[in-house]
Amino acid sequence: MxxxxxxxxxxxxxxxxxxxxxxxxxxxxxxxxxxxxxxxxxxxxxxxxxxxxxxxxxxxxxxxxxxxxxxxxxxxxxxxxxxxxxxxxxxxxxxxxxxxxxxxxxxxxxxxxxxxxxxxxxxxxxxxAPAAPTATGKRIELGRISIDPELMVVYKDQHALELTQREYELIKFLGAQPGKVFSREALMEHVWNYEGYVGDVRAVDVAIRRLREKVEDDPASPQFVVTRRGLGYYFNA
Structure with missing residues (x-):
C-alpha cells in the first residue's frame, strides 16, 4: 500500500x-x-x-x-x-x-x-514490535545510565525514564560510543536519517535540551549528555 x-x-x-x-x-x-x-x-x-x-x-x-x-x-x-x-x-x-x-x-x-x-x-x-516484558541482559551499561536496546528503554539509577522515540534514539546513538563527539550535522544524519545533511540544525539543540530535562540531575549543568563547545555533543559515561 x-x-x-x-x-x-x-x-x-x-x-x-x-x-x-x-x-x-x-x-x-x-x-x-x-x-x-x-x-x-x-x-x-x-x-x-x-x-x-x-x-x-x-x-x-x-x-x-x-x-x-x-x-x-x-x-x-x-x-x-x-x-x-x-x-x-x-x-x-x-x-x-x-x-x-x-x-x-x-x-x-x-x-x-x-x-x-x-x-x-x-x-x-x-x-x-518484539519487546519482551523482562530485562534481556543485553543492556548498554553507562554508569548510572543503562540502555536496553531490545526493550527500547533507558534507565537512570535503575528507574525507567519516559522518553520520546527521538530522545531514545538520540541517547542510544550517543551512548553506543561514549566519549566520541558528534557534530549536529552528524546527529541529523544518523539519528534523523538525513543523509549528507547540510542546513539548519536547531532541531538537534531542542532535542538535546529536552533529553537533558529527563536524564540530568541538573539540566543546566549536564553530566551525561555534554556539549563540546564548537564541535557538538557526546555521552560522558
Missing part, C-alpha cells in the same frame, strides 16, 4: 503543487485547508506523515500538533512556515513536530525530508 501524506495548508496553489509532486513519487495525498479539518483527518485517517502549515484558519498549526500529541499520535509532522522567527521553529519542535521547512522551499529538499521521516518512523515501529 502506498504511503499517505496529509497536507494541511490553506493556500490551494501550494496544496496542488505538493499533491502533484508527492503523487509523482508514489504517495497518496489527503488535503485539508484549515486546522480543524486537518486535525480531524489526521485522527480519522491515520496518515503516514503530515505536512502542516503554521498559519491556518480555525486552528493554527501549533494547536493541531499539540492536539495530536495529546492523543498519543506519533505520526511524523513536518511544519511548513513562511516565518523566519526562531521562536516559531523552536515552539513547533517543543510541541512535538519532527521537523520544519521554511517557505519557499525546494521540492527536492521537501521530498527528501518526507522520505527520511517516514523511514525513521518505520524503523522505530519495527524495533518496538
Amino acid at each position: 502506498n504511503k499517505r501524506i496529509l497536507i494541511v495548508e490553506d493556500e490551494k496553489n501550494i496544496v496542488d503543487i505538493l499533491s502533484f509532486n508527492l503523487s509523482k513519487e508514489g504517495y497518496e495525498t489527503l488535503e485539508a485547508y484549515d486546522g480543524q479539518a486537518g486535525l480531524q483527518l489526521a485522527l480519522e485517517q491515520n496518515p503516514d506523515l503530515i505536512l502542516l502549515d503554521l498559519m491556518l484558519p480555525k486552528m493554527d498549526g501549533f494547536e493541531v500538533c499539540r492536539s495530536l500529541r495529546r492523543e498519543n499520535r506519533s505520526t511524523p509532522v513536518i511544519m511548513l512556515t513562511a516565518r523566519e522567527e526562531e521562536t516559531d521553529k523552536v515552539l513547533g519542535l517543543e510541541l512535538g513536530a519532527d521537523d520544519y521547512i521554511t517557505k519557499p522551499f525546494s521540492m527536492r529538499e521537501l521530498l527528501a525530508r518526507v522520505k527520511a521521516n517516514i523511514r525513521r518512523n518505520e524503523m522505530a515501529a519495527g524495533m518496538a
